[in-house]
Amino acid sequence: MRRMRTLAGRRAVVTGAAGALGRVIVAQLQAEGAAVAGLDLNADALAAVTPGLGEAVDLTDFDAVQRSVGRVVEKWGGVDILVNGAGGGAVSWFHEMTYDTWTTQVDRNLTTVFNVTRAVLPSMLEQRHGRIINIASVAAIGGGRLVRGATAYAAAKAGVVGLTKALAIEVAERGVTVNCIAPGAQATPGRDRDTPERREALLDQIPTRLLGEPGHLAQTIAFLAGPAAVNITGVILPLDGGHSI
Template sequence: MVNAHSDEASNGTLAGKRAVVTGGAGALGRVIVTTLAAAGADVAILDLDASGAEALAEQVRATGRRALGVGVDLTDFEAVQAAGATVVSEWGGVDILLNGAGGGAVSFFHEMTAQTWNTQIERNLTTVFNVTRAFLPSMIEQKSGRIINIASIAAISGGRLVRGATAYAAAKAGVVGLTKALAIEVAEDGITVNALAPGAQATPGRDNDTPERREALLDQIPTRLLGEPQHLADTVVFLAGPAAVNITGLILPLDGGHSI
């Protein structure tokens, strides 16, 4: 007879859980997707990059999990509600939502256009509203859920690692505020809401650093280490798993001590 414990051990701590990962085709997102799947979860990947999302979904299906790749512009409220409804009707609900879509653009405040401002807010904050709005009703209905948002250390330190990050920092600070307020709002529905605040990660975006730039960056980080995407993904699995049931409203820096 297979008991619950051995079943969990063979299938992973997230066996049977249904996860949505936005920005899943991106550098951090794809590591999160494969790590959630390795922990036993089915994964729906929502990303502007439709072919990247579908290729990754195919890779996950090859490991025996269910996976969907959905190409959608997450700044488009109606399109996101439609994509969300498709995932919920296909799977009957969602247990884990990882809001990872986003990204910064360097622009100095004194010359920033309204378009750059609006694009940064839409890409990094409105996407979190649109997607969470699409999946929260089914989580409230099932009285359980884990929402994990990717903010940034820029929300805490003002983007000291990259000058010209005001719009990005403001949007990510919005994610921090949303995370805390929503955590309070849905706590009694059995839903936790937390955010990661990564510092500089060892993603391809860093590959073009000059030695001087890399040295200046490491001088800002007490551990002198860039974040490893795998460590971030393992933290997502922890926050989505059974040990984190009573952790909510947490903003967790993954930054080598930069924000101390």
Template structure:
């Protein structure tokens, strides 16, 4: 196969959770530019619809669905509607996420539970339901969005113990699913982004931007295109022999 053909997603179908904005929107756009049909889902149905219309301008077919990834019925609805419209599911990106900032000793239980439910349980529920389809069709690519915060303790300015813990759990889930589902030719990988300016990270970056930049060898935050290539690699045939990997996209922050 020609090298450039390895990166084509023409005719494939991808579900991107939390795809209406931020990193999810960047990934959805990358896949659409590579030829994939895109299903965008999140709790913000209006944002998904707006993104869906934008992606259609790239010449692909799209579907926008309102979905709470912590609700099993919503998850099943997304999978059913995707299969009805496109017939199969080739790629899943678990990008929906939540965070809460508070010192560890003051973290409210309800905040901890919300973050864990969205980031861990939501990722599991969506992977489980899509995984059943991929097992039946004997193949697929699952990409979980983790974070460099999941590798271990973080700088004191990052008072987000629930988020950090949840992303560590996503990394372990990624590796375990890769082991369990490899026999079905399902590749399960994760991307661990560094600091990208998104709605969720805005306040954190405002409080610690200089610390972040000082700890990033490339000396800048992630851009609105820095995840496109890594995500496309993991979604395409170019990564057919890659599974159980955590691809770090952080400007070198974890190289220290």
């Protein structure tokens, strides 16, 4: 059977492209026909994922992001798809948390989404077409015991959820959709470090007893970026085996 290239001719920016999920997302969008520019701090890994089209940049730096995205927009004449995937958590008990840990987590998981979306959106509004897909976390919408020690991360990801809904309304009549995936624990290479006890405890939290497959997450993102999702906006979609129920 021939592969459906539903994103042929589309131009995508993926942040966190060098990460465990980011590189799978990039490969999926490319397989469906999109040109992909990756943005990530990790220049070496990025060069392997999106050769010639990557921008190594600290996404917490507003001015640097405007310059990087500006170069991509200038090269392509616009951007059709933005996947805000950069982020990551750190464990810190709230009663011991430093101001630095708090601001670092909020900057990494929420301010990055503002900086990149702010840079990409004008070109989407101008062309009256755009798909923005944010990656939050089950931590933002539930997930209970699994996210103990993750208050700053959970708060920042909940900010991404709020941003998604508010922006979806703001741009709905201008051809741009804004949606959000809330993944539960994914079967990324980092999980290989889990002890059998930790793995059991994790699976006990997930009704399906399945970790998320990065390939499934990437396919869901490609769906939200594709033609069948034209009338889907403001959705917060948990990919978590029922964890957040």
